[in-house]
Amino acid sequence: xxxxxKAQLIEATIAMIHEExxxxxxxxxxxxxxxxxxxxxxxxxxxxxxxxxxxxxHLMRVLGEETKSQLLHARTPMERLLAIVNSNFxxxxxxxxxxxxxxxxxxxxxxxxDLARLHRINxxxxxxxxxxxxxxxxxxxxxxSTATGLAAMVEGLWIRCALxxxxxxxxxxxxxxxxxxxxxxxxxxx
Amino acid sequence: xxxxxKAQLIEATIAMIHEExxxxxxxxxxxxxxxxxxxxxxxxxxxxxxxxxxxxxHLMRVLGEETKSQLLHARTPMERLLAIVNSNFxxxxxxxxxxxxxxxxxxxxxxxxDLARLHRINxxxxxxxxxxxxxxxxxxxxxxSTATGLAAMVEGLWIRCALxxxxxxxxxxxxxxxxxxxxxxxxxxx
DNA sequence: TTATTTTGATTGAACGTTCAATCAAAATAA
DNA sequence: TTATTTTGATTGAACGTTCAATCAAAATAA
Numbered sequence: 510x511x512x513x514x515k516a517q518l519i520e521a522t523i524a525m526i527h528e529e530x531x532x533x534x535x536x537x538x539x540x541x542x543x544x545x546x547x548x549x550x551x552x553x554x555x556x557x558x559x560x561x562x563x564x565x566x567h568l569m570r571v572l573g574e575e576t577k578s579q580l581l582h583a584r585t586p587m588e589r590l591l592a593i594v595n596s597n598f599x600x601x602x603x604x605x606x607x608x609x610x611x612x613x614x615x616x617x618x619x620x621x622x623d624l625a626r627l628h629r630i631n632x633x634x635x636x637x638x639x640x641x642x643x644x645x646x647x648x649x650x651x652x653x654s655t656a657t658g659l660a661a662m663v664e665g666l667w668i669r670c671a672l673x674x675x676x677x678x679x680x681x682x683x684x685x686x687x688x689x690x691x692x693x694x695x696x697x698x699x
Numbered sequence: 700x701x702x703x704x705k706a707q708l709i710e711a712t713i714a715m716i717h718e719e720x721x722x723x724x725x726x727x728x729x730x731x732x733x734x735x736x737x738x739x740x741x742x743x744x745x746x747x748x749x750x751x752x753x754x755x756x757h758l759m760r761v762l763g764e765e766t767k768s769q770l771l772h773a774r775t776p777m778e779r780l781l782a783i784v785n786s787n788f789x790x791x792x793x794x795x796x797x798x799x800x801x802x803x804x805x806x807x808x809x810x811x812x813d814l815a816r817l818h819r820i821n822x823x824x825x826x827x828x829x830x831x832x833x834x835x836x837x838x839x840x841x842x843x844s845t846a847t848g849l850a851a852m853v854e855g856l857w858i859r860c861a862l863x864x865x866x867x868x869x870x871x872x873x874x875x876x877x878x879x880x881x882x883x884x885x886x887x888x889x
Numbered sequence: 890t891t892a893t894t895t896t897g898a899t900t901g902a903a904c905g906t907t908c909a910a911t912c913a914a915a916a917t918a919a
Numbered sequence: 920t921t922a923t924t925t926t927g928a929t930t931g932a933a934c935g936t937t938c939a940a941t942c943a944a945a946a947t948a949a
Contacts, residue, residue, distance in 0.1 A: 658879060
């Protein structure tokens with residue numbers, strides 16, 4: 510029961526943030542949308558910020574599982590890199606509700622220790638995944654900085670895909686990142 | 700008088716968003732911080748969203764002037780590229796208030812047509828600046844995509860510098876972007 | 890004087906939180 | 920079995936607070 514309710518409320522939170530924006534997603538609207546009463550949020554998440562933290566945690570878990578599942582089928586280092594990149598640009602990651610929650614999340618990181626913690630976890634996981642995949646492809650001293658550059662590109666291109674309709678498509682974004690990876694490998698081999 | 704007051708209020712907005720976060724920056728706190736009364740905001744900006752739009756516009760103008768000024772001293776195409784990159788990573792761009800306003804700005808773009816407009820303007824200016832600088836360095840068909848990739852890296856690395864203390868430094872960020880530029884040039888020349 | 894700027898009290902809506910009350914289901918007792 | 924007790928999920932009204940917006944009045948400038 511508890512897990513069902515939590516899932517309902519998290520889903521309703523994403524939907525409301527999508528429909529009315531982060532600022533207008535109130536507890537009463539969210540709970541009504543979930544078909545539940547307003548008091549239930551306090552019962553399961555103690556307060557509003559608990560609900561928002563849980564919602565972001567949920568999105569990070571979804572992304573993490575998508576990455577893990579794509580990594581399963583990857584055989585070569587290059588396939589592993591593309592698996593990581595692709596999982597960040599899957600359709601799931603561009604559902605409008607998801608986009609708005611991630612953007613609100615970043616905006617709240619500077620003032621919420623809980624969210625700052627989540628942010629750090631997410632960044633480290635990405636960095637570690639990329640470094641592991643890059644290790645066989647680059648000289649040791651280039652691995653970390655290239656991983657950081659690629660992680661930044663993932664973030665920056667994702668934001669552009671998400672915010673600018675009529676701008677870069679996920680397909681173009683992936684090709685730009687492939688070009689970055691390939692040129693870094695090419696330049697560093699000899 | 701009007702310009703003085705507007706500047707005071709914008710500065711107070713940035714300060715309050717820094718000190719208490721975007722969510723808690725109310726009109727009364729902002730105006731008190733500026734040493735003025737609460738009604739004055741409506742007088743000069745018509746409403747709160749007008750004040751926020753003007754604040755973001757101000758930050759974009761500051762960044763634009765920083766870029767323009769750095770471009771003045773650039774002689775070669777490569778110097779022009781680095782001027783653009785450097786202006787995005789100057790100390791001014793990492794003042795905590797400035798960081799929080801930019802992050803809140805992105806979060807509000809999906810629900811505010813005014814801010815979406817500002818966002819598009821900013822993105823186009825960056826893209827155009829980068830393309831102009833890259834044109835002499837790359838084959839024509841590579842210019843646009845490399846500019847997009849570089850713009851994304853600027854954004855992504857800036858977020859990392861801003862949000863993750865103890866993470867990437869602006870200096871490292873710039874070196875990562877230089878490496879991207881150089882490898883793209885090298886790979887594409889023959 | 891007249892026009893402009895500024896104040897700050899006031900309004901009313903919206904919000905997050907709290908909590909006593911409800912109720913179906915499960916556990917226990919007879 | 921049937922009756923009673925207990926649990927825990929859930930409700931929804933009430934509370935105090937905060938907020939953006941309004942506006943008449945005061946202050947200031949021209």
